[in-house]
Amino acid sequence: MKLFTAEQIYAADKSTIAKQQITSDALMERAAEQIFNWIHSRMQGAPVKIHLFCGIGNNGGDGVALARHLKEHGYNIAVYVVNYSKKRSKDFLINLERLKDRKVWPEFLEKGSKYPDIGRDDIIVDAIFGIGLNRTPDEWVKQLMEHLHVSEAFILSIDMPSGLFMDKVAEDSRGVVKSNYVLSFQVPKLVFFLPDTGIYVGQWEVLDIGLDPEYLMTTETDYELIGKQEVLPLYVPRQKFSHKGTYGHSLIIGGSYGKVGAAILASKAALVSGSGLVTAFVPKCGYVPFQTALPEAMVIADRNEAHLSNITFEIEPNVIGIGTGLGTEEETIRAFSDFLENNKTPIVIDADALNILSKNKALLEKLPKQAVLTPHPKELERLIGKWKDDFDKLKKVKSFSKKYDCVLVVKGAHTITVYDEKGYVNANGNPGMATAGSGDVLTGVITGLIAQGYEPLIASVFGVYLHGRAGDIAIENTGYQSLIASTIIDNMGRAYIDLFEIPEVPVPVEEKSNSSRSDE
């Protein structure tokens, strides 16, 4: 799913209005009806108090139009206009008049107004600002937002949590609504997935308001959200007349005394992602544990007991995953540098191998083209330097990826893979995956996919998806706390199978309650 900028969404609105020959007011009505239907199908007329806080732009217009529908269906509402500017939008005013025609008189809130009482079991609709926010809200609006939070009532935001910018991070967190649920029009927004701004978004859902499909299809975006629909076309089926050689040979280089497990996890992950053969290159101390824990893998032992000292081998792998559990001994750094000097094989670089690169930036020039780097936030900081906020980080990541022609897999709650000026934002995964070794598993998965012939960028995007999906399937049995990296590996098979499982089509509520014999 593409992640559009505010400018692109405004252009889509415009194109929709022109092509479908409707007014902007009709589009707002569509949006409001969609929100109303969403609420109504869940609340079924329940008399819970709904407080609607509406700005004076089109986001506020959506809120005011929603209030009219709620009123017409007998809901218990209170409407407030957050009067932060004199510049009211045309469609806001049209909808305000319609509301007054139905004898609903909103309360106008201004600087110094007393804020309304809100019970913790009430519902707040947040329609103060949408994608049009262009400066920090006034102090009194921030105080109003704090008042909403203090109430502890459930907050449903329209389109965006009010106070979130589309392209930068708010300086003052008091000026952003912490939303429990966001109903976002047509497309989710990039800021929902970044660590600095995603914290304001509890859950989100997209409402289709029928924006011009042609515009949406043909417009290129800088970021794309990756889900099953996006990765399915990437999948390459296995052939009947194939053999293990068809699916490549991965070499995992890593491990050191006390950290051999990291290399085992990566090797096993390469196998379960489908690599035909896997060899591990480990220090001597890793030989026996490796052969015991993972009989499917072949093992080459370094002459050194505790860490790698000389990375040379006779085999010809078609991809190398390096760094998991590697350590940063002087000898290992030298061995890694010598190895890079001669290596032409596609490579996935993680953990200590990244740390070595950070300390010896000249080595970055030696990487084969489209090397995949998989840093967690600390490793990324060592690699690209400190950043001001998430947008600054993404800018730096893009220029780093361009400079060294590498695929950067920026790991996090929503891992973002960056290459060729474009970012692929992973939608799945869960906090259970914040556990030792889950990154080692990802390295193995991406390595195993490259072994099978997937291009490095595709392998990264697909690998991150499969890894996250395996983690999501795993927690169905383990819960968050008890998920360990090995269990992600154990569920890779189910993640593959799940690609082809057709999701259950949800039955609309009315239909469900009307059909007494649904199993016929």
Ligand SMILES: NC(=O)C1=CN([C@@H]2O[C@H](COP(=O)(O)OP(=O)(O)OC[C@H]3O[C@@H](n4cnc5c(N)ncnc54)[C@H](O)[C@@H]3O)[C@@H](O)[C@H]2O)[C@@H](O)CC1
């Ligand atoms: N065509 C339509 O009628 C549609 C409207 N939609 C709604 O329209 C929203 C965008 O509406 P707008 O462009 O009117 O913008 P907003 O309603 O987000 O903001 C209102 C206006 O306030 C001003 N403003 C920005 N920051 C301010 C601040 N800190 N203090 C005071 N004033 C400030 C800006 O001029 C801005 O246009 C979307 O988020 C969505 O909710 C669409 O999603 C659906 C189609």
Ligand SMILES: Nc1ncnc2c1ncn2[C@@H]1O[C@H](COP(=O)(O)OP(=O)(O)O)[C@@H](O)[C@H]1O
């Ligand atoms: N809160 C989270 N939600 C989703 N995925 C997460 C979360 N925390 C971590 N992950 C994923 O788990 C992995 C952690 O990698 P890393 O920090 O390198 O672990 P390790 O070094 O222990 O192997 C990454 O793929 C990351 O995206």
Ligand SMILES: [K+]
């Ligand atoms: K809003």
